[in-house]
Structure formats: structure tokens, C-alpha cells
């Protein structure tokens with residue numbers, strides 16, 4: 001397994017296929033994708049999992065975290081998220097946060113993120129803002 005920085009373009013297909021399979025690829029592009037640091041986890045040279053990190057001052061947000069549907073539950077996501085949390089620390093971020101799909105809140109709790117009171121809905125999906133001090 002290998003984690004490396006990839007281009008924003010390399011994330012789009014996996015993001016779309018895993019997170020919003022009913023939407024067009026345009027839907028998963030973020031306006032400020034060019035400001036993000038994009039990470040890919042490769043197994044045998046195949047892209048299995050992606051996540052994008054956006055650092056603003058001492059706050060780091062991770063977005064568009066997705067593991068190929070056929071490869072979920074094998075620990076790829078855990079490995080990648082721990083790596084990215086560590087990257088955020090090394091960039092001197094003091095806080096890491098995300099807009100978590102509510103059905104993933106328990107998953108993120110295992111990484112020390114705690115849910116806030118801020119919730120919202122987008123395209124029928126419920127979200128809660130979660131964060132962790134670094």
C-alpha cells in the first residue's frame with residue numbers, strides 16, 4: 001500500500017462513482033479544488049481511496065473521502081485518514097474538521113473527532129460538522 005499526493009483530476013472519478021453515483025462528474029468538483037492537497041491510496045498501483053485536505057490558517061478540513069465500493073471495509077480508509085491527520089499536524093494545523101455524513105459519525109469518532117451541534121442536509125444526505133484538536 002502506498003499513499004501519495006495526486007492531482008485533483010485524479011480524484012474526480014472515484015469521488016463521483018463512490019459518493020454521488022447518480023450525479024454528473026461536475027457535481028463532485030469543488031470550486032477551490034485547486035487549493036486542496038489531494039491524497040490517493042494505491043494498492044498494487046490501483047487507486048483505492050482518495051481524500052482532499054484544505055488548510056486555512058491553523059484549521060484543516062478534509063473533504064470528499066471515498067474508498068472504491070468493492071474495497072471498503074479493508075482498512076484503506078483508516079490508513080489514509082490517519083495519514084492525512086498526521087499531515088495536517090505537520091502543517092501546524094491546530095484543528096481538523098469535516099462535514100461528516102451522519103452515517104459516518106461513529107466511524108470518525110474512532111479518529112478522535114467529535115460531533116458539533118451544527119447539522120445540515122444536502123441532496124437528501126444528513127451531515128454533522130465534526131472536529132478534533134491536534
Ligand SMILES: CC(C)(COP(=O)(O)OP(=O)(O)OC[C@H]1O[C@@H](n2cnc3c(N)ncnc32)[C@H](O)[C@@H]1OP(=O)(O)O)[C@@H](O)C(=O)NCCC(=O)NCCS
Nearest residue numbers: 018019065066067072073074075076077078100101104107
Ligand atoms: C468512509 C469510507 C471512505 C471509509 O473507507 P474504508 O476504506 O471502507 O474504511 P475502513 O476499511 O478503514 O473502515 C470501514 C469499516 O471497516 C472496518 N474495518 C477496517 N479495517 C478492517 C479490516 N481489516 N477488516 C474488517 N473490517 C475492517 C472499520 O472498522 C469500519 O467499520 P464501520 O463501517 O463499522 O465503521 C468509505 O466507507 C466510503 O467511501 N463511503 C462512501 C462515501 C462516504 O460516505 N464518504 C464519507 C463522507 S463523510
